[in-house]
Protein backbone atom coordinates (compact mmCIF):
# COMPACT_ATOMS: atom_id res chain seq x y z
CA UNK A 1 0.00 0.00 0.00
CA UNK A 2 1.14 3.55 -0.72
CA UNK A 3 -0.08 6.38 1.50
CA UNK A 4 -0.06 10.19 1.49
CA UNK A 5 0.65 11.39 5.04
CA UNK A 6 -0.81 13.33 6.63
CA UNK A 7 -3.95 12.74 4.59
CA UNK A 8 -5.89 15.66 3.09
CA UNK A 9 -8.28 16.17 6.00
CA UNK A 10 -5.40 16.72 8.40
CA UNK A 11 -3.84 19.42 6.23
CA UNK A 12 -4.77 22.97 7.29
CA UNK A 13 -6.57 23.87 4.05
CA UNK A 14 -8.56 27.11 3.78
CA UNK A 15 -10.23 28.09 0.55
CA UNK A 16 -9.67 31.60 -0.83
CA UNK A 17 -12.39 34.24 -0.78
CA UNK A 18 -12.35 36.66 -3.70
CA UNK A 19 -14.20 39.80 -4.70
CA UNK A 20 -15.56 39.56 -8.24
CA UNK A 21 -16.80 42.14 -10.71
CA UNK A 22 -20.09 41.34 -12.39
CA UNK A 23 -21.67 44.30 -14.24
CA UNK A 24 -25.26 43.66 -13.08
CA UNK A 25 -24.10 43.79 -9.46
CA UNK A 26 -21.92 46.85 -10.05
CA UNK A 27 -24.87 48.72 -11.58
CA UNK A 28 -26.86 48.17 -8.40
CA UNK A 29 -23.87 48.94 -6.13
CA UNK A 30 -24.05 45.49 -4.53
CA UNK A 31 -20.66 43.96 -3.71
CA UNK A 32 -20.13 40.39 -4.85
CA UNK A 33 -17.71 37.84 -3.37
CA UNK A 34 -17.09 34.17 -3.92
CA UNK A 35 -15.75 31.56 -1.52
CA UNK A 36 -13.67 29.17 -3.61
CA UNK A 37 -14.31 25.78 -2.07
CA UNK A 38 -13.89 24.44 -5.61
CA UNK A 39 -10.16 24.97 -5.05
CA UNK A 40 -9.93 22.69 -2.01
CA UNK A 41 -9.42 19.58 -4.14
CA UNK A 42 -10.15 18.72 -7.79
CA UNK A 43 -12.13 15.55 -6.98
CA UNK A 44 -13.02 15.82 -3.28
CA UNK A 45 -14.59 18.96 -4.54
CA UNK A 46 -16.14 21.90 -2.72
CA UNK A 47 -18.82 20.99 -0.25
CA UNK A 48 -17.99 17.29 -0.60
CA UNK A 49 -14.63 18.01 1.04
CA UNK A 50 -16.45 19.75 3.90
CA UNK A 51 -19.00 16.97 4.22
CA UNK A 52 -16.50 14.13 4.20
CA UNK A 53 -13.93 15.68 6.56
CA UNK A 54 -15.33 14.63 9.95
CA UNK A 55 -16.80 11.44 8.57
CA UNK A 56 -13.33 10.36 7.44
CA UNK A 57 -11.53 11.53 10.57
CA UNK A 58 -14.04 9.63 12.68
CA UNK A 59 -13.82 6.53 10.46
CA UNK A 60 -10.01 6.51 10.77
CA UNK A 61 -10.25 7.06 14.54
CA UNK A 62 -12.50 4.05 14.96
CA UNK A 63 -10.23 1.84 12.89
CA UNK A 64 -12.37 1.64 9.75
CA UNK A 65 -10.52 0.88 6.54
CA UNK A 66 -13.29 0.97 3.97
CA UNK A 67 -16.01 3.41 2.89
CA UNK A 68 -19.31 2.32 1.41
CA UNK A 69 -21.71 4.79 -0.12
CA UNK A 70 -24.50 5.34 -2.62
CA UNK A 71 -25.03 7.59 -5.63
CA UNK A 72 -26.28 8.09 -9.17
CA UNK A 73 -23.94 7.46 -12.10
CA UNK A 74 -23.05 11.17 -12.25
CA UNK A 75 -22.73 11.67 -8.50
CA UNK A 76 -20.08 14.11 -7.29
CA UNK A 77 -20.41 12.45 -3.90
CA UNK A 78 -19.35 9.04 -5.24
CA UNK A 79 -16.28 10.51 -6.88
CA UNK A 80 -15.41 12.57 -3.80
CA UNK A 81 -15.75 9.48 -1.60
CA UNK A 82 -13.53 7.42 -3.92
CA UNK A 83 -10.80 10.09 -3.98
CA UNK A 84 -11.05 10.81 -0.25
CA UNK A 85 -10.86 7.13 0.68
CA UNK A 86 -7.72 6.72 -1.42
CA UNK A 87 -6.17 9.85 0.09
CA UNK A 88 -6.77 8.44 3.58
CA UNK A 89 -5.41 4.98 2.80
CA UNK A 90 -8.84 3.33 2.76
CA UNK A 91 -10.62 1.25 0.14
CA UNK A 92 -14.07 2.22 -1.14
CA UNK A 93 -17.21 0.67 -2.56
CA UNK A 94 -19.87 2.56 -4.48
CA UNK A 95 -23.42 1.33 -4.99
CA UNK A 96 -24.65 2.98 -8.18
CA UNK A 97 -28.33 3.63 -8.92
CA UNK A 98 -29.48 1.69 -12.00
CA UNK A 99 -28.37 -1.72 -13.20
CA UNK A 100 -27.07 -0.62 -16.62
CA UNK A 101 -23.27 -0.98 -16.64
CA UNK A 102 -22.47 2.69 -17.22
CA UNK A 103 -18.94 3.81 -17.91
CA UNK A 104 -19.04 7.59 -17.98
CA UNK A 105 -16.09 9.77 -17.11
CA UNK A 106 -17.27 10.24 -13.51
CA UNK A 107 -17.31 6.49 -12.86
CA UNK A 108 -14.06 6.13 -14.78
CA UNK A 109 -12.51 8.48 -12.22
CA UNK A 110 -14.13 6.56 -9.33
CA UNK A 111 -12.52 3.36 -10.60
CA UNK A 112 -9.20 5.14 -11.04
CA UNK A 113 -9.24 5.89 -7.31
CA UNK A 114 -9.83 2.21 -6.66
CA UNK A 115 -13.54 2.32 -5.95
CA UNK A 116 -15.34 -0.97 -6.44
CA UNK A 117 -18.66 -0.29 -8.18
CA UNK A 118 -21.87 -2.30 -8.04
CA UNK A 119 -24.85 -1.38 -10.20
CA UNK A 120 -28.12 -1.76 -8.32
CA UNK A 121 -31.60 -2.03 -9.90
CA UNK A 122 -33.50 1.22 -9.25
CA UNK A 123 -36.34 -0.39 -7.33
CA UNK A 124 -33.95 -2.03 -4.87
CA UNK A 125 -31.72 1.06 -4.69
CA UNK A 126 -34.71 3.22 -3.78
CA UNK A 127 -36.28 1.02 -1.12
CA UNK A 128 -33.63 -1.22 0.34
CA UNK A 129 -30.62 0.88 1.29
CA UNK A 130 -30.28 -0.77 4.69
CA UNK A 131 -30.33 -4.28 3.24
CA UNK A 132 -27.78 -3.17 0.64
CA UNK A 133 -25.51 -1.71 3.31
CA UNK A 134 -25.76 -5.01 5.15
CA UNK A 135 -25.03 -7.04 2.04
CA UNK A 136 -22.07 -4.99 0.80
CA UNK A 137 -20.82 -3.70 4.15
CA UNK A 138 -18.98 -5.77 6.71
CA UNK A 139 -16.39 -5.36 9.43
CA UNK A 140 -14.28 -2.24 9.18
CA UNK A 141 -16.72 -0.55 6.82
CA UNK A 142 -17.95 3.00 7.35
CA UNK A 143 -21.32 3.57 5.65
CA UNK A 144 -22.10 7.03 4.32
CA UNK A 145 -25.60 8.02 3.20
CA UNK A 146 -26.39 9.05 -0.39
CA UNK A 147 -25.12 12.62 -0.87
CA UNK A 148 -23.15 12.26 2.39
CA UNK A 149 -25.56 14.38 4.46
CA UNK A 150 -25.36 13.51 8.15
CA UNK A 151 -24.50 15.27 11.40
CA UNK A 152 -20.76 15.14 10.70
CA UNK A 153 -21.29 16.67 7.27
CA UNK A 154 -23.16 19.55 8.90
CA UNK A 155 -20.26 20.05 11.32
CA UNK A 156 -17.77 20.22 8.43
CA UNK A 157 -19.87 22.67 6.41
CA UNK A 158 -20.35 24.89 9.46
CA UNK A 159 -16.59 25.58 9.34
CA UNK A 160 -16.71 27.39 6.00
CA UNK A 161 -17.59 30.73 7.57
CA UNK A 162 -14.94 30.41 10.28
CA UNK A 163 -12.40 31.11 7.55
CA UNK A 164 -13.35 34.76 7.12
CA UNK A 165 -13.43 37.71 9.49
CA UNK A 166 -15.51 39.81 7.13
CA UNK A 167 -19.27 39.78 7.35
CA UNK A 168 -21.79 39.46 4.51
CA UNK A 169 -25.45 40.33 4.29
CA UNK A 170 -26.41 37.42 2.06
CA UNK A 171 -24.87 34.02 1.43
CA UNK A 172 -26.01 31.98 -1.57
CA UNK A 173 -25.41 28.31 -2.19
CA UNK A 174 -26.83 25.45 -4.24
CA UNK A 175 -28.83 22.71 -2.51
CA UNK A 176 -29.25 19.05 -3.40
CA UNK A 177 -29.98 17.16 -0.19
CA UNK A 178 -29.73 20.29 1.97
CA UNK A 179 -26.86 19.02 4.15
CA UNK A 180 -24.57 21.86 3.11
CA UNK A 181 -27.34 24.40 3.68
CA UNK A 182 -27.85 23.10 7.21
CA UNK A 183 -24.11 23.46 7.93
CA UNK A 184 -23.81 26.94 6.42
CA UNK A 185 -26.91 28.14 8.29
CA UNK A 186 -25.47 26.74 11.52
CA UNK A 187 -22.07 28.36 10.87
CA UNK A 188 -23.71 31.67 9.97
CA UNK A 189 -25.82 31.64 13.14
CA UNK A 190 -22.57 31.51 15.13
CA UNK A 191 -20.07 33.54 13.10
CA UNK A 192 -22.25 35.88 11.05
CA UNK A 193 -25.51 36.40 12.91
CA UNK A 194 -26.75 39.18 10.62
CA UNK A 195 -26.33 37.14 7.43
CA UNK A 196 -29.24 35.62 5.52
CA UNK A 197 -28.58 32.25 3.86
CA UNK A 198 -30.28 31.60 0.51
CA UNK A 199 -30.34 27.96 -0.59
CA UNK A 200 -31.06 27.48 -4.29
CA UNK A 201 -32.60 24.08 -4.97
CA UNK A 202 -31.06 22.32 -7.98
CA UNK A 203 -34.02 19.97 -8.27
CA UNK A 204 -37.69 20.41 -9.06
CA UNK A 205 -40.39 20.15 -6.40
CA UNK A 206 -37.82 20.66 -3.64
CA UNK A 207 -40.18 21.91 -0.93
CA UNK A 208 -39.52 18.72 1.03
CA UNK A 209 -35.96 19.94 1.59
CA UNK A 210 -37.19 22.46 4.18
CA UNK A 211 -37.97 19.73 6.69
CA UNK A 212 -34.74 17.85 5.82
CA UNK A 213 -32.71 20.99 6.52
CA UNK A 214 -34.67 21.67 9.69
CA UNK A 215 -33.90 18.11 10.88
CA UNK A 216 -30.16 18.53 10.31
CA UNK A 217 -29.98 22.02 11.86
CA UNK A 218 -33.04 22.55 14.05
CA UNK A 219 -34.42 25.87 15.21
CA UNK A 220 -32.63 28.26 12.85
CA UNK A 221 -34.44 31.11 11.13
CA UNK A 222 -31.56 32.65 9.19
CA UNK A 223 -32.09 30.68 5.98
CA UNK A 224 -34.61 30.36 3.19
CA UNK A 225 -35.02 27.83 0.41
CA UNK A 226 -35.70 29.06 -3.15
CA UNK A 227 -37.37 26.40 -5.26
CA UNK A 228 -37.95 28.24 -8.57
CA UNK A 229 -34.46 28.15 -10.10
CA UNK A 230 -34.18 24.48 -11.14
CA UNK A 231 -34.67 25.02 -14.93
CA UNK A 232 -36.84 21.97 -15.40
CA UNK A 233 -35.34 19.60 -12.88
CA UNK A 234 -32.23 18.07 -11.45
CA UNK A 235 -29.43 18.01 -14.04
CA UNK A 236 -31.65 19.86 -16.55
CA UNK A 237 -30.11 22.88 -18.21
CA UNK A 238 -30.71 25.05 -21.24
CA UNK A 239 -28.52 27.04 -23.66
CA UNK A 240 -28.91 30.22 -21.62
CA UNK A 241 -27.44 28.51 -18.55
CA UNK A 242 -24.45 27.32 -20.59
CA UNK A 243 -24.06 30.86 -21.93
CA UNK A 244 -24.08 32.17 -18.38
CA UNK A 245 -21.30 29.71 -17.46
CA UNK A 246 -19.24 30.92 -20.43
CA UNK A 247 -19.79 34.60 -19.61
CA UNK A 248 -18.89 34.05 -15.97
CA UNK A 249 -15.81 31.98 -16.84
CA UNK A 250 -14.52 34.45 -19.41
CA UNK A 251 -15.28 37.42 -17.16
CA UNK A 252 -13.85 36.09 -13.89
CA UNK A 253 -11.66 33.08 -14.71
CA UNK A 254 -13.91 30.91 -12.55
CA UNK A 255 -15.81 27.92 -13.93
CA UNK A 256 -19.25 26.95 -12.67
CA UNK A 257 -21.06 23.65 -13.21
CA UNK A 258 -24.44 23.32 -14.90
CA UNK A 259 -26.03 21.11 -12.20
CA UNK A 260 -25.54 23.25 -9.10
CA UNK A 261 -23.37 26.35 -9.06
CA UNK A 262 -24.57 27.96 -12.31
CA UNK A 263 -28.17 27.71 -11.09
CA UNK A 264 -27.06 29.39 -7.87
CA UNK A 265 -25.36 32.22 -9.79
CA UNK A 266 -28.37 32.62 -12.11
CA UNK A 267 -30.56 32.85 -9.01
CA UNK A 268 -28.31 35.57 -7.58
CA UNK A 269 -28.84 37.68 -10.72
CA UNK A 270 -32.60 37.22 -10.50
CA UNK A 271 -32.74 38.02 -6.77
CA UNK A 272 -30.64 41.11 -7.51
CA UNK A 273 -33.22 42.25 -10.07
CA UNK A 274 -35.97 41.63 -7.51
CA UNK A 275 -34.17 43.91 -5.02
CA UNK A 276 -33.48 41.17 -2.48
CA UNK A 277 -30.06 42.82 -2.15
CA UNK A 278 -29.81 46.52 -1.28
CA UNK A 279 -27.17 48.99 -2.49
CA UNK A 280 -24.05 48.78 -0.33
CA UNK A 281 -24.76 45.21 0.78
CA UNK A 282 -22.27 42.38 0.42
CA UNK A 283 -23.30 39.11 -1.20
CA UNK A 284 -21.22 35.96 -0.84
CA UNK A 285 -21.56 33.09 -3.32
CA UNK A 286 -20.37 29.70 -2.11
CA UNK A 287 -18.63 27.79 -4.90
CA UNK A 288 -19.45 24.22 -3.95
CA UNK A 289 -17.29 22.76 -6.74
CA UNK A 290 -18.57 19.93 -8.93
CA UNK A 291 -16.62 20.93 -12.04
CA UNK A 292 -16.12 17.34 -13.23
CA UNK A 293 -19.82 17.41 -14.05
CA UNK A 294 -19.26 20.40 -16.33
CA UNK A 295 -16.23 18.84 -17.99
CA UNK A 296 -18.39 15.86 -18.87
CA UNK A 297 -20.27 18.13 -21.31
CA UNK A 298 -17.11 18.57 -23.40
CA UNK A 299 -17.30 16.66 -26.63
CA UNK A 300 -21.01 15.89 -26.29
Ligand SMILES: *Cc1c(COP(=O)(O)O)cnc(C)c1O
Nearest residue numbers: 176177178179180260288289290
Ligand atom coordinates in the same frame (compact mmCIF):
# COMPACT_ATOMS: atom_id res chain seq x y z
C1 LIG B 1 -23.50 17.75 -4.00
C2 LIG B 1 -23.43 19.17 -4.43
C3 LIG B 1 -24.30 20.15 -3.92
C4 LIG B 1 -25.45 19.81 -3.02
O1 LIG B 1 -25.09 19.66 -1.68
P1 LIG B 1 -26.16 19.20 -0.59
O2 LIG B 1 -25.42 19.19 0.68
O3 LIG B 1 -26.57 17.80 -1.00
O4 LIG B 1 -27.30 20.12 -0.63
C5 LIG B 1 -24.12 21.47 -4.30
N1 LIG B 1 -23.14 21.81 -5.17
C6 LIG B 1 -22.31 20.90 -5.71
C7 LIG B 1 -21.30 21.34 -6.69
C8 LIG B 1 -22.42 19.55 -5.35
O5 LIG B 1 -21.59 18.64 -5.89
